[in-house]
Amino acid sequence: MSNTMKLVLGAVVTALIAWVLHGPCKFGEKCAEAQSAALTAQAGAAGAAAPEVPATAEAVKVCQQGVDAVIKGKTINFASGGANISAESLTLIESVASGLKDCQGTSIEIAGHTDLTGGDAANMALSQSRADSVAKALVERGIPANRLVAKGYGESKPLEAAMTSAANAKNRRIEFHVATSAAPAVAPAE
Numbered sequence: 001m002s003n004t005m006k007l008v009l010g011a012v013v014t015a016l017i018a019w020v021l022h023g024p025c026k027f028g029e030k031c032a033e034a035q036s037a038a039l040t041a042q043a044g045a046a047g048a049a050a051p052e053v054p055a056t057a058e059a060v061k062v063c064q065q066g067v068d069a070v071i072k073g074k075t076i077n078f079a080s081g082g083a084n085i086s087a088e089s090l091t092l093i094e095s096v097a098s099g100l101k102d103c104q105g106t107s108i109e110i111a112g113h114t115d116l117t118g119g120d121a122a123n124m125a126l127s128q129s130r131a132d133s134v135a136k137a138l139v140e141r142g143i144p145a146n147r148l149v150a151k152g153y154g155e156s157k158p159l160e161a162a163m164t165s166a167a168n169a170k171n172r173r174i175e176f177h178v179a180t181s182a183a184p185a186v187a188p189a190e
Contacts, residue, residue, distance in 0.1 A: 053104075053105050054105045054180040054181045055103065055104065055105030055106045055180045055181065056105075056180075057180070059103070059105065059106070060103075060106055060178050060179060060180050063099075063100070063102070063103035063106055063178045064176075064177070064178040066099045066102075066103075067096060067099055067100065067108075067176045067178060068176075070092070070095045070096055070099050071092065071096065071176070074092050075089075075169075075172070075173060075174075076089045076092055076093065076134060076173075076174045077089045078130055078133070081126070082126075082129075083126065083129035083130045083132070083133045084133065085133055085134065085137060090137070093134065093137045093138065093141065094141060096138065096176065097137075097138050097141035097142060097143055098141075100138065100143050100147075101142060101143065103178060105180060105181050106147065106178050106179065106180060106181055107147055107148075107149060107178075107179050107180065107181045108143075108147055108148055108149070108176055108177070108178055108179075109149045109150075109151055109176070109177040109179070110131045110134045110135050110138075110148060110149065110150045110151070110174060110175075110176060111131065111151055111152075111153055111174065111175040111176070111177060112126075112127035112128060112129075112130040112131030112134070112150070112151070112152045112153065112174055113127055113153050113154070113155070113157060113158075113171060113172065113173050113174070113175070114126055114127045114154055114155050114171065114172055115155065115158075115167070115168035115169075115171040115172045116155050116158060116161070116163055116167075116168065116171060117163075117168060118155075120154060120155065123154035123155045124152055124153075124154035124156075125152070126152070126154075127152030127153055127154045127155075128150070128151070128152025129152070130152070130174065131150035131151055131152050131174065132150045134150070134174050135148045135149075135150040147181065155171070158171045159171055159173070
């Protein structure tokens with residue numbers, strides 16, 4: 001055997017012995033136990049985040065009032081028959097996101113509604129797509145996805161039952177319903 005081969009073989013054996021004695025599975029330990037201990041240590045060292053504390057009823061009320069004040073008299077507009085948020089509505093989305101960042105411990109339902117025109121199934125799908133688009137826009141602006149619930153209601157909860165352009169405009173809307181994170185957000189009783 002040449003000297004070069006002896007050196008290479010010696011280096012490999014030395015590395016193998018070092019790995020057995022000092023590697024992820026120390027000599028005499030079961031590897032699964034060692035890996036579990038290492039992961040626990042890493043989580044502790046990283047300062048694993050404590051679970052979010054659910055908001056109080058008063059905090060939920062304040063947050064809901066804040067969101068209501070931001071959107072009062074305003075509408076999040078979409079492309080006709082679609083779920084793409086119009087450019088002018090992105091400023092409103094920014095304002096809503098800014099307000100929701102202060103609402104720790106809450107869950108927010110994004111409720112999509114359509115007008116009475118069109119078929120029930122199409123309106124349900126459209127309202128869900130629009131609620132999903134708003135949720136995505138809020139996530140892009142820093143609201144954690146696990147705090148958002150997008151729900152389409154179609155034409156099932158109109159504000160006005162008339163078939164006029166003014167009534168249709170009122171019925172096409174996105175609403176935000178704030179609840180504590182301990183329970184899913186639900187629409188208030190009508």
